[in-house]
Amino acid sequence: MSRNWTGGFSDQEAEALPAKSELPRAEINAAIASQFLSNVKLIEQQNIRKERNFKTAGESMSYSSLPFGVKKSANIEAPFLEHDQQKTLQSVLTPKEQTFFSELEHKTIFLNSNQMEAVRHTEGPLLTIAGAGSGKTSVLTTRTAYLIGVKEIDPSQILLITFTKKAAEEMKQRIASLPGISSGEAKQITAGTFHSFFLRMLRNLKITDRILSSEKYKQIIIKNILRQSQLSPKKQYFPEVLLSLISSYKLQMIKPEDLSEDAADKDIQHIYEKYEAWKRQNGYMDFDDILLKSYELLLSSPNLLKMLQQRFTYVMADEFQDTNPIQYELLKLIASPQNNLFAVGDDDQVIYSFNGADSEIILDFHKDFPNTRVIKLDTNYRSTSPIVGFGNHIIKHNSQRHSKTMKAVRRSRMEPQFYRPSNTEEEAETIVNRLKDKPDTRSWSDYAILFRTHSNARAMFEQLIIHNLPFTANNMKQVFYDQTIIKGLIDHLRLVMNPGDLDATATILPSLYINQEAGMRYIEMENFVDPLPFPLLHLTTWNTLKDFQKGKVKKRVDLLQQATGLSPVEAIRSLRKEYENHLDTGTIENATVHKTTVKEMLDELEFSAQRFHAIPDFLAFVDEIVNKFYEKKEQDSSEDQINLMSIHQAKGLEFPVVFLIGASEGILPHVSALNAMQDKEVVLKDKTSLEKASMEEERRLCYVGVTRAKDELYISSPAFHLGKNAPVSRFLLQAFGTTFYNKDNSQRTEAWICMNKTCNGWMKIDVGNNFTEKQICAICGFEMQKGKKNL
Known part of the structure; x- marks a missing residue:
């Protein structure tokens, strides 16, 4: 709930205001809200019909086995695991091993030859590349049982690092149920996240700093530092962005004094130092400090490090692809000198670079551990063969990866289905209609709707609300309209309708470079003595403000007054430029949250608003959607609900039926x-560039989304996104061997490129040769590598 600012108009004063101020804030009754919601479908259908004109008369509006733009089918089905060499492996097993694996099978745990090899590897470093659905959890748990039951390793010597507390608990439960393992032995295993393990270590060393876990509290600390630092008011440093940046530095072990001395970094250096000083003085540490303090302690305390190394002689790391630099350094410290480090992960699922995950860690593991053994788990037990094959043909176009082709064990005639709706509104409505006709054999929880960004999910969320379908919103922290950037512009619309709305006035003050708390105190005090139709105008007499700030206040009030009588989308466009200026201020925000993300969110707001003719109608709809969202958050969650979540949140999960929405250029990728790739010629003759790394992560996101599906996969690619043409995602076209065309109509295709600098030889990669790992140039005989070629 927003703060209720004191002050405002009396009843008599309100009656004397101009007509434009008489409209109340959009706290509408249920009957009116229901009417707004029922009208939305009609408005959406009208907009859909307008945009459908781009379609040809014969173009189908239904799902198809080929993406739009693919003219002929290609065999993309995954190869099958016809037979396994497990029986051959049985001949080299010791009697004790044979008993162990036989007892596993009695518990219906059947390991293939690669899984069994990974379980049996105990000495020295092992990198297990575990593809999607390949049973990595079974390998981790059975290897732990193998160490204890077959190799007779003391369970207290085993350290199992997971990335969630839930995963650690589930693994210990599964280990306790395996043959030869007692519940007491399972309890002796140390299993947990990096943070839980190293926090326990710090507590044992009598480090009693309290954990600063509240993001809101941390933002208050940063706000106080900014206020005391007296930085230029034209530099809008956002607390959440600064905290993200400081966290990024810590994960890379960068201290304040390590930052460069340019002007931007000097500000950040100052804020970083003050933040760290505040925590020291008040006896706090944040989550990043847990790892950083532990790392520094182990480097400075050889005896402590040696004690840990002797205690944990076998170290296992799950989800290794998500490891960040400081976590990796901690793993290396504890695992040495024996280096019995068992790392399990999939380089094709590195999608958390924004949280510090570095794909080079898993790709270059063998460089840090020269005697590394690499085992690939390349059989997918989760998905049907068409889904596995489609995933293979998506991810093979990435060059920075451990080469593997996933095999399938589940046959099906149900191919992935593709749909080309006009826009995101039609996309959402089509999916909802299919869900409403779900067969009785399916539960609601069998379905997952996956999206790239929360802005992209706005239409889908609203359709589920409008049609009253059961779905979980637990993974969504905020509804689209309540996000800070969007809420600021929404509250401008509230002031157009009701200039006396002090809650909305408080929200927009940051966009005027005015401290919210101090500004509202002055407005409330002045408005109590001398009420104005537009309380915001009181700021023009506040001596604390500089002239440029007072000028911005006057200009903003003028814009708000001019927006009276405009449609919602017209009002947003008239206010947006001035509002957006403050979001573009400050180099740090631009470095962390790209301008295009802000633009995308505001574009989505415009697209949503164009369905309504009057601002009060739009505000009423927004309030109803927001209220419905928080009602869902407060309700007891039923297990039988549709899963609406981002691809990032879905990683590690699986669902019988998956709808992957927004598979269009500009959304996914x-x-x-796309901006990073624009006008860049990326060829793999040099180290992977930032631009290429960005595109490869987008392709990994697409791959993760596809491989969440077990039985059925539906992918939709809106033809228009935010009012602009959006081609079908290149990831879909390239998977079917279709060349993707750039905006200039040049073909940009996957190709083998000769590494001889004096040779221009290249060869297009097509469906027939794309799984070949080596090629020799037919012109000069040099080795070729995979890359991109503009034709």
Whole structure:
């Protein structure tokens, strides 16, 4: 709930205001709200019909086995695991091993030859590349049982690092149920996240700093530092962005004094130092400090490090692809000198670079551990063969990866289905209609709707609300209209309708470079003595403000007054430029949250608003959607609900039926990656560039989304996104061997490129040769590598 600012108009004063101020804030009754919601479908259908004109008369509006733009089918089905060499492996097993694996099978745990090899590897470093659905959890748990039951390793010597507390608990439960393992032995295993393990170590060393876990509290600390630092008011440093940046530095072990001395970094250096000083003085540490303090302690305390190394002689790391630099350094410290480090992960699922995950860690593991053994788990037990094959043909176009082709064990005639709706509104409505006709054999929880960004999910969320379908919103922290950037512009619309709305006035003050708390105190005090139709105008007499700030207040009030009588989308466009200026201020925000993300969110707001003719109608709809969202958050969650979540949140999960929405250029791949690639010729003759890394992560996101599906996969590619043409995602076209065309109509295709600098030889990669790992140039005989070629 927003703060209720004191002050405002009396009843008599309100009656004397102009007509434009008489409209109340959009706290509408249920009957009116229901009417707004029922009208939305009609408005959406009208907009859909307008945009459908781009379609040809014969173009189908239904799902198809080929993406729009693919003219002929290609065999993309995954190869099958016809037979396994497990029986051959049985001949080299010791009697004790044979008993162990036989007892596993009695518990219906059947390991293939690669899984069994990974379980049996105990000495020295092992990198297990575990593809999607390949049973990595079974390998981790059975290897732990193998160490204890077959190798007779003391369970207290085993350290199992997971990335969630839930995963650690589930693994210990599964280990306790395996043959030869008692519940007491399972309890002796140390299993947990990096943070839980190293926090326990710090507590044992009598480090009693309290954990600063509240993001809101941390933002208050940063706000106080900014206020005391007296930085230029034209530099809008956002607390959440600064905290993200400081966290990024810590994960890379960068201290304040390590930052460069340019002007931007000097500000950040000052804020970083003050933040760290505040925590020291008040006896706090944040989550990043847990790892950083532990790392520094182990480097400075050889005896402590040696004690840990002797205690944990066998170290296992799950989800290794998500490891960040400081976590990796901690793993290396504890695992040495024996280096019995068992790392399990999939380089094709590195999608958390924004949280510090570095794909080079898993790709270059063998460089840090020269005697590394690599085992690939390349059989997918989760998905049907068409889904596995489609995933293979998506991810094979990435060059920075451990080469593997996933095999399938589940046959099906149900191919992935593709749909080309006009826009995101039609996309959402089509999916909802299919869900409403779900067969009785399916539960609601069998379905997952996956999206790239929360902005992209706005229409889908609203359709589920409008049609009253059961779905979980637990993974969504905020509804679209309540996000800070969007809420600021929405509250401008509230002031157009009701200039006396002090809650909305408080929200927009940051966009005027005015401290919210101090500004509202002055407005409330002045308005109590001398009420104005537009309380915001009181700021023009506040001596604390500089002239440029007072000028911005006057200009903003003028814009708000001019927006009276405009449609919602017209009002947003008239206010947006001035509002957006403050979001573009400050180099740090631009470095962390790309401008295109802000633009995308505001574009989505415009697209949503164009369905309504009057601002009060739009505000009423927004309030109803927001209220419905928080009602869902407060309700007891039923297990039988549709899963609406981002691809990032879905990683590690699986669902019988998956709808992957927004598979269009600008959404997936995201516009930020496209901007990075624009006008760049990326060829793998040099180290992978930032631009290429960005696009490869987008492709990994697409791969993760596809491989969540077990039985059925539906992919939709809106033809228009935010009012602009959006081609079908290149990831879909390239998977079917279709060349993707750039905006200039040049073909940009996957190709083998000769590494001889004096040779221009290249060869297009097509469906027939794309799984070949080596090629020799037919012109000069040099080795070729995979890359991109503009034709």
